[in-house]
Amino acid sequence: MPRLPRWLLALPLPIVLVGLWQFAVARSTFSLIPPPSTVALTAWDFAFGGIYDYAYSHTLLGHALASISRVFSGFLLAAIVAVPLGIVLGRSAVLARFVDPTLQFLRPVPVTAWLPLAMILFGVGPKAAVALIFIGTFFPILINTVDGVKYVEPRLIEAAEMLGTARTAILTKIVMPAALPSIFTGLRISLGFAWVLVVVGEMTGVPQGLGAAIMDARNLSRTDLVIAGMFFIGILGFTSDRIVVAIGRRALWWNPNARA
Amino acid sequence: MLAREAEVAEAPPPALAVRALEKTYVSRTRDGTTVETAALRGIDLTVEPGEFVCIIGASGCGKSTLLRIIAGFETATSGAVDVAGVSVAGPGRDRGMVFQDYALFPWLSVAQNVAYGPTQARRPKAEIAERVAHYLAMVGLRDFADRYPHELSGGMKQRVAIARVLANDPAVILMDEPFGALDALTRSALQKRLLDIWTTDRKTILFVTHSVEEAVYLADRVVVLSPHPGRIALQMRVDVSRPRDVASIPFNRAKRLLLDAIAPDAHAEDM
Ligand SMILES: Nc1ncnc2c1ncn2[C@@H]1O[C@H](COP(=O)(O)OP(=O)(O)O)[C@@H](O)[C@H]1O
Ligand SMILES: [Mg+2]
Numbered sequence: 432m433p434r435l436p437r438w439l440l441a442l443p444l445p446i447v448l449v450g451l452w453q454f455a456v457a458r459s460t461f462s463l464i465p466p467p468s469t470v471a472l473t474a475w476d477f478a479f480g481g482i483y484d485y486a487y488s489h490t491l492l493g494h495a496l497a498s499i500s501r502v503f504s505g506f507l508l509a510a511i512v513a514v515p516l517g518i519v520l521g522r523s524a525v526l527a528r529f530v531d532p533t534l535q536f537l538r539p540v541p542v543t544a545w546l547p548l549a550m551i552l553f554g555v556g557p558k559a560a561v562a563l564i565f566i567g568t569f570f571p572i573l574i575n576t577v578d579g580v581k582y583v584e585p586r587l588i589e590a591a592e593m594l595g596t597a598r599t600a601i602l603t604k605i606v607m608p609a610a611l612p613s614i615f616t617g618l619r620i621s622l623g624f625a626w627v628l629v630v631v632g633e634m635t636g637v638p639q640g641l642g643a644a645i646m647d648a649r650n651l652s653r654t655d656l657v658i659a660g661m662f663f664i665g666i667l668g669f670t671s672d673r674i675v676v677a678i679g680r681r682a683l684w685w686n687p688n689a690r691a
Numbered sequence: 692m693l694a695r696e697a698e699v700a701e702a703p704p705p706a707l708a709v710r711a712l713e714k715t716y717v718s719r720t721r722d723g724t725t726v727e728t729a730a731l732r733g734i735d736l737t738v739e740p741g742e743f744v745c746i747i748g749a750s751g752c753g754k755s756t757l758l759r760i761i762a763g764f765e766t767a768t769s770g771a772v773d774v775a776g777v778s779v780a781g782p783g784r785d786r787g788m789v790f791q792d793y794a795l796f797p798w799l800s801v802a803q804n805v806a807y808g809p810t811q812a813r814r815p816k817a818e819i820a821e822r823v824a825h826y827l828a829m830v831g832l833r834d835f836a837d838r839y840p841h842e843l844s845g846g847m848k849q850r851v852a853i854a855r856v857l858a859n860d861p862a863v864i865l866m867d868e869p870f871g872a873l874d875a876l877t878r879s880a881l882q883k884r885l886l887d888i889w890t891t892d893r894k895t896i897l898f899v900t901h902s903v904e905e906a907v908y909l910a911d912r913v914v915v916l917s918p919h920p921g922r923i924a925l926q927m928r929v930d931v932s933r934p935r936d937v938a939s940i941p942f943n944r945a946k947r948l949l950l951d952a953i954a955p956d957a958h959a960e961d962m
Contacts, residue, residue: 584794586790586792586794587794587796589762589764589782589788589790589794590788590790590794590795590796591796591807592763592764592781592782592783593762593763593764593782593783593784593786593787593788593856593861594784594787594807594808594811594855594856594859595783595784595808595811595812595859596811597811600811604811605796608796608798609798611798683798684839685797685798685799685839685840685841686797686798686841687841
């Protein structure tokens with residue numbers, strides 16, 4: 432039997448789901464949910480224009496770029512702070528004793544609970560959304576980095592020592608590569624979460640962004656546009672995850688467990 | 692007096708000297724009290740340059756502890772370890788360790804694993820490449836230089852681990868049940884290969900095993916540890932000419948001798 436390409440196997444489920452959706456809304460004469468065909472037209476118009484010619488025609492790119500820049504600003508800032516901090520905390524038990532209780536206390540606070548505070552500190556606007564993403568993605572990256580560093584196999588460190596690795600080089604030669612799979616797991620989880628948070632952050636009244644578009648569409652009772660916006664967020668989240676996975680695979684080709 | 696001093700200066704120091712070594716592990720139990728485990732008591736052991744010494748003993752009698760103290764991974768409670776006349780404090784490149792679970796660096800290729808030690812020592816590039824090629828050929832893995840550890844079988848991984856230690860040129864090679872996790876066929880193939888390597892390189896090897904047959908096959912001298920606490924119960928020279936044939940009469944006579952010395956009544960194969 433010839434092997435089917437993997438992407439082909441992923442297709443039947445969404446086709447079935449869209450079919451069910453069409454079937455469900457067609458049976459009731461008056462439905463609050465538009466059928467897939469209407470959403471498809473709206474999505475096309477949102478992306479390329481030429482169908483409805485209203486305020487949202489052909490505006491997808493601007494909204495998407497606004498959301499993408501917020502997601503990656505917050506995410507990259509969090510990574511730049513959390514990865515080095517995690518490495519230090521994972522290596523130094525003393526420092527961890529100073530910092531860990533505070534972090535463990537802050538961690539269970541739901542990140543959405545930070546929203547009012549973020550809005551007070553950064554105003555209503557893109558900065559609040561970035562701050563929210565920073566806070567929300569910071570902890571998964573930090574915790575996975577600390578774990579990866581802390582649970583490096585002691586054998587590997589012993590092997591490096593008996594082969595003449597200088598004490599100061601153990602961190603870069605052994606600990607960091609050994610912790611990389613765990614760090615990547617943290618980055619991947621975080622980036623997915625960042626797409627959740629950007630929508631929350633943009634629902635606070637920023638003019639641009641997919642979250643803002645969805646919120647406005649809801650106020651205008653344009654459920655088709657709400658669903659179209661959800662669709663594009665899904666596409667962007669999916670694409671950014673694929674990019675992280677591809678980078679991870681290149682960096683972690685040696686790890687048999689990293690075949691996501 | 693003068694003559695005696697000259698003699699002392701001329702005699703090369705032993706490759707390895709363990710003197711009055713004791714180790715007590717102190718561990719904390721759940722209710723906060725401490726428990727002491729006497730792992731090693733009064734260990735005195737000398738290994739000459741180029742000698743192949745096997746340490747044998749039941750599980751839990753302190754074989755790994757002894758090797759780990761010599762390697763510098765563990766500190767002794769008292770006593771001293773000298774390598775080539777120099778006192779040991781912490782791990783160092785003069786003592787190479789081959790672990791039972793290989794401990795290869797999974798993010799490095801086979802060649803990079805073997806090159807790791809010389810690279811840390813900042814040897815010239817050409818010399819490193821030459822050593823890697825030499826030792827990979829020696830363990831029969833020339834064609835696997837660019838593979839990664841997860842692509843190799845257990846026996847191949849252990850050959851990489853051996854090449855990695857050889858390429859670093861230590862004074863003493865420490866091996867802690869290196870073939871213990873391998874199947875019988877792979878195990879005997881690797882024993883033979885290790886002996887071939889030792890015959891050409893004449894490295895000093897301290898090899899831990901719990902198999903009487905493996906010890907008699909490999910060693911110039913067998914050191915038997917007894918448990919609780921670990922002490923040296925006896926030492927026996929293996930006077931069987933090499934290459935040794937495990938089916939031959941002299942081999943089995945030596946094996947019988949060792950078995951009787953360890954446990955005069957029991958007829959145990961493995962300890
Ligand atoms: N890190 C440790 N902490 C406490 N006890 C230990 C530790 N390592 C080994 N021991 C104890 O020391 C004794 C010797 O162990 P080990 O050297 O591993 O023996 P072997 O390698 O001969 O099986 C055992 O009783 C073991 O339980
Ligand atoms: Mg052991």
